[in-house]
Amino acid sequence: MKNKQPTSVAPEACRISPGNADPAVACGPCAEQVQMGGDEVSACPERTIAVCVDDFGLNTGVNAAALHLAEMRRVSALSAMTQAPEWEDGAARARLLDSRRIDVGLHFNLTQSFSGAPALGSVQTLIAAAHLRLLPKRLVREALLRQLDAFEEEMFRVPAHVDSHEHVHHLPVIRDVVLDVLLRRYGGTLPWLRVSAAPAASLSGGLRSADGRKAWLIDHLVGAEPxxxxxxxxxxxxxxxxxxxxxFDATESGYGSLLRRWLRQARSGDLLMCHPGSLAVGDVISRGRCVEFAVWSDPHLPHLLRELGVRIAPLSALRAATA
Incomplete structure (x- = not known):
């Protein structure tokens, strides 16, 4: 285990001014319900959601962004890739976070290769193999056990939640293994699970937009509801x-608009995932990570949250709202 002095700084590789997004977007007068694209959304009272940074451990930029936003109380959960090169260093810092405010969980990975940890296949390959029941359960089980072991070894505790890279934990075969392993391993202290079911408003555009197609694929083809x-x-x-x-292709103002839309759609018990970070060689979405970090670290974001009646809390604190 690495023993480095725990520090957290904003990613220096992102030189994006966070001032473009207009924070002054209000719900209007306090009302019992408002309609947003087919979803009824509470404008008052306050809604409580979780915000999770994915890919923790991937590189130093992702770690720095995640820890900085956690200290700013802009996010309430981190999902860790325990095979990734900066996991041990990130875990040493994540252990110092207040577990009452920040949940740290496992971002189960089967589709991205790391040194000494080859992927089982691309997400497209896994979707096909899983639906055809051609995916060996043994390989999935071994991968999950190794990643859970690595999490516990560095964090000295069980994961607060479990989700997965590219949402593969929803797939047939994989979901059976995940649920069985977690039940056997954790019994009465079961982790929170991510369900990647999109709001109706995100699906209402159907196949007319790239974002709508992506939400539809995650919700239906991967199998969120089953x-x-x-x-x-x-x-x-x-x-x-x-x-x-x-x-992952939005400009800063574009992502700011998306974030405002998601916050307006939010209901208590929802989870908002994000992927902040900095520019990094080999990270195909690193420009998007810079954009996300700029928006999430914007000094006006707390004002926007208050205007929209949204409070950010850990996943574990929302159990009562979603049970």
Whole structure:
């Protein structure tokens, strides 16, 4: 285990001014319900959601961004890739975070290769193999056990939640293994599970937009609802819906607009995923990570949250809202 002095600084590689997004977007007068693109959204009272940084451990820029936003109280959860090169260093810093404010969980990975940890295949390959029941359960189980071991070895505790890279934990075969392993391993202290079910408003555009197509694929082809039903039948708790799906290609103002839309759609118990970071060689979405970090670290964001009646809290604190 690495023993470095824990520090957290904003990613220096992102030189994007966070001042472009207009924070002064209000819900209007306090009302019981407002309509947003087919979803009823509470404008008052306050809604409580979780905000999770994915890919923690991937590189130093992702780690720095995640820890900085955690200290700013802009996010409430980190999902860790325990095979990634900067996981041990990130874990040493994550252990110092207040676990009452920040949940740290496992970002189960089967689709991205790291040194000494080859992927089982691309997400497209896994989707096909899983639906055809050609994916060996043994390989999935071994990968999950190794990653859980690596998490516990560095964090000295069990994961607060479990989700996955590219949402593969919803797939047939994989979901059976995930639920079985977690039940056997953790018993009465089951982790929170992510269900990547999109709001109706995100799906209402259907195949007319790239973001709508991506949300539809995650919700339907990967199998969010079958996973939710099976998990709940076994006693697991999950988030209500997933916000934050887009193509990682937005400008800063564009992502700011998306964030405002997601916050307006939000209901208590929802989970908003984000991927902040800095420019990094080999990270194909690093420009998008810079944009996300700029928006999430914007000094006006707390004002926007207050205007829209949204409070950010850990996943574990939302169990009562989603049970």
């Amino acid at each position: 996973f939710r039903r099976r998990a709940r039948s076994l006693g697991f708790v999950a988030n209500r819906r997933l916000l934050g799906v887009y193509g």
